[in-house]
Amino acid sequence: MITDMKEPIRRASELIERARALAKGGKRQRIAVAAAQDPDVLDALSEAFEEGVAEPHLFGDRDKILAICRELSLDASRFSISHFSDPGEAAREAVAFADAGEADIIMKGFVSSSVIMKAVLSKEFTLRRSDTLSHVAVLDVPGYHKLLSFTDGGVVVRPSFDQRVDIVRNYLSVAGALGIQLPKIAILGTPVAAALAADVQAENSRLISMFRTGELRGAIVDGPMSLDCALSERIASRYGVRSPVSGDVDAILVNAIEECNVVAKSLIVLLGAIFAGVVVGARLPVSLVSRTDTRQNKKASIALASLVAASVDRAST
């Protein structure tokens, strides 16, 4: 079933379906893969290629890539490969390739995230859009009525106020790609306000007020609130919390990397939530898939990056 492109995407299956529909409509996304000698990445890319979602260009150690393809019985002829034995160099070349307009998505292979991020933010290229790259985890959680995003659990360790503003802006690009017009964002907090540090409180109030006064636009932001208040309006009322986002949040904005990372992973590990992750903030999305991601999660991550890339493309034309 091809979903209505105007409707917000509510489930991971729709996310993948929408990416397929985009590809069928001629928007097959080109992926520059940095240090592609990574079995999990090659496996995921091969599937994305078969499904018509992506067109990968690999940068990395050709012999290793071919050996992995043989081992996994993947058809190597579907990949174009540029040989670079040094992972750092491969990453830089993949980023340069994307910067030159030859790719729509950059994907991390067998190289550390920091090497890719540094290259993407380098002034040598024109990919830098803001000072902050941030990670958005989009989750399809059983028991919740729509996709629930968490940010940032992957890049910025303890964001400053300006970085938090960037993180929200970066999320808005993902929300746009998911067809969410005016996303509802809850700032994650503690069950009692007294447990929050005064400076964090002040920053939260400032951020919320910037959205209320129209200084920042494109989302309804409220909080801080504990996760139960964000997830249920009925529960929020028990706390005496009345919020326009309670019970219908699209995204949880978190104060520290471990809070975001741990809570999102708890939903994946304990509830079987389907996960798609993407790094945004540059002119192009950066896709990271992990060894421990399930096949379905890898597929969803590539689909998400494709939709974000297509959305960036639409915005710039």
Added chain:
Amino acid sequence: MKTVNEILSLLAGRDTRDKLTGVVFFPGEDTVLALKKAASLLPVEFAIYASASIVQEIETQLGNACHEFGQTKDPVRELSQCLLGKRSTGKASGDFGPCHFVVRGDFLSLDDAYQAISLVGSGQDIPGAASEVSPAGPKPERLFLSHVALLEAAALARVLVMSDGFVNPRPDIRTRLAIIGNCLSVCKAIGISAPRVALLAAVEQVYPGMPVTVESAEIANICKAGKTTRAHVDGPLSFDVALVEQVAKEKGATGEVAGNADVLVGSSIEVINGIYMAQTVLAGANAASVVVGGKAPLALPFPSDCVDNIFFSICLACLLSSHDLPSVA
């Protein structure tokens, strides 16, 4: 422990010549249902802070397992006194004995509970208690209080012990060591003899730019060096590496804890509270929530907790009331 319900078997196996007495602050409908279940299954009785009419109503439901305390205008002070072990459950005549555990009812605000816990933990004089604590007398005892939750993780077929989801906002190394101490007492009470404690972080590696990973490694080293218990403490560990053996193996994480953690210690309230809320609200997971380290344990269900989880919190508080909890300053 595979299910939170097993607390009942542990309580059943205990020597119970005397009934345990719990002081309940401002119960609402859900707490009353949980108290009723507790009174029918456990050797407990309750002294209740509520208006006379509500107490009478509850008394009808609970039979003679209920005593009236009447309304208090200063719940923070009363709760502090209970946690300090300075409050008997009797009326003026003292006819009811010591307070063994405390229960937060629906209408005691979390803010009041937090304030009382903070006062007890700070060792400050309790406001309004000047007549009881002489300025010239000894300073009030300082106790280390922390929040501990049990969470039934069906996907892992085991119960996780988690801390701290309410009391200590951003615990430093010393505080996290004390949190681990309180967790170990809970583990002992629920029959985990050699607990595996994971210090949660976003990653397993130590990065200088990620203070939580540095602190976790330091805590793990302190615990390894001064090993006095049968606990294994390791970190930093990410959530999946801590709990899933296969993931730990794939990521090359070795040691006793990776893949098999019994206890999860977070770097902030948001971490543990977030896990708890996600599982209880979205999946209806069985759970229990208590504050330990005081002279009497406090069952602290959250406003989002269902009747069953309020009941389990009461059961856990009962169980802990018979175990000595350390007062690590």
